[in-house]
Amino acid sequence: MHLPSIDELGDIAGKRVLVRVDFNVPLAERNGKMVVTDDFRIRSALPLFRDLQARGAEVTACTHLGRPQGEPVEKYSVNPVREHLDTLIDGVHLLENLRFSPGEEGNDRSFGIELTDSYDCYVNEAFGASHRAHASIMVPPTLIPSAAGPNLAHEVETLTGLLTNPRRPFVAIVGGAKVADKLGITKVLVDKADAVIVGGGMAFTFWKAMGRTIGDSLVDDSRISEVLELLATGRVHIPDDVWALPTGSPFGAGGTETPTHFTGNVPDGFMALDIGPSTALRFAEILGSAGTVLWNGPMGVFEDPRLAAGTRAVAEALSSSEAISVVGGGDSAAAVEQFGVAAQMSFISTGGGASLELLEFGDLPGLRALRGE
Ligand code: AMP
Numbered sequence: 001m002h003l004p005s006i007d008e009l010g011d012i013a014g015k016r017v018l019v020r021v022d023f024n025v026p027l028a029e030r031n032g033k034m035v036v037t038d039d040f041r042i043r044s045a046l047p048l049f050r051d052l053q054a055r056g057a058e059v060t061a062c063t064h065l066g067r068p069q070g071e072p073v074e075k076y077s078v079n080p081v082r083e084h085l086d087t088l089i090d091g092v093h094l095l096e097n098l099r100f101s102p103g104e105e106g107n108d109r110s111f112g113i114e115l116t117d118s119y120d121c122y123v124n125e126a127f128g129a130s131h132r133a134h135a136s137i138m139v140p141p142t143l144i145p146s147a148a149g150p151n152l153a154h155e156v157e158t159l160t161g162l163l164t165n166p167r168r169p170f171v172a173i174v175g176g177a178k179v180a181d182k183l184g185i186t187k188v189l190v191d192k193a194d195a196v197i198v199g200g201g202m203a204f205t206f207w208k209a210m211g212r213t214i215g216d217s218l219v220d221d222s223r224i225s226e227v228l229e230l231l232a233t234g235r236v237h238i239p240d241d242v243w244a245l246p247t248g249s250p251f252g253a254g255g256t257e258t259p260t261h262f263t264g265n266v267p268d269g270f271m272a273l274d275i276g277p278s279t280a281l282r283f284a285e286i287l288g289s290a291g292t293v294l295w296n297g298p299m300g301v302f303e304d305p306r307l308a309a310g311t312r313a314v315a316e317a318l319s320s321s322e323a324i325s326v327v328g329g330g331d332s333a334a335a336v337e338q339f340g341v342a343a344q345m346s347f348i349s350t351g352g353g354a355s356l357e358l359l360e361f362g363d364l365p366g367l368r369a370l371r372g373e
Contacts, residue, residue: 050089127355251273
């Protein structure tokens, strides 16, 4: 997919450039003051800022932060982000939270015009926000010369390349809690990949479709027939053993009960929360011979050490494999960090929702806007 690059903006010396970034970073109170607790997204934008400054441009960034619902809310002010940015680079301005105006999420053209008014050029470096048709993403490219930032371009190239020309065998791993959210992408992957591994809470809709008992494990009864179609392809691999806790026993933070191991079926009164050791071995074996792996979603409740073994096994199998490994954002990115294998991954996507939508539909509203469509 061709996206206009910074070079295509021509000579930008003396020009005022507006950069849409995704600085929707975690904040926490320290000594009575809000501070940025993870600045990965901010640091990722620095090469672009430096490049623009080196070309003589004056750089202003803009972002959303949290969900202030279209009005100014003190706790969603970008002030802590601005202070942090100032410690990393000189001379980059940061506008106040875009979502303080209802025009941003409403994709209001007049808000976009006002936003763009003082600038000569626009750069979209907010991959993680480009699946949303919001004013700061959609309107500027219709008004002033616009380009894709390098991170956005790289992210798009990597993810679309996966679907068009992957090194085979191409193995996809889908996990996490919500079948409804991930069934669309799972269908695309079953079509494109040589094997699709399904773990996490999603797996039990597949179990139920096969007539297995699942106790109180997560299930989406409305998706059973779609799941049966996927199973019929023969390319879907699901768990055969699991770890489960009695229904209602706390997990996540503070639980102490030892999980019980089940093979094939989960009885009433139990909820399955991680893949078991035999499944972990089988999945690791599939990953061992893969040429490309795309991973989205954990195999279990990995935030709880009692239920982390399955996700850890997948992370470790990926870290020791020769495969090109692409981790699709959100929870899986957190998991590879937690298990210390992030550096061994080929690519970690920053935009959870955006990366899934790009893989599923092959395009995003913000990319269409940059292409002038
Ligand atoms: P998602 O947002 O759909 O990617 O889901 C991620 C969440 O799924 C993580 O917080 C996991 O704790 C959770 N999860 C993974 N496996 C299970 C499971 N078997 N049952 C319930 N939640 C799960």
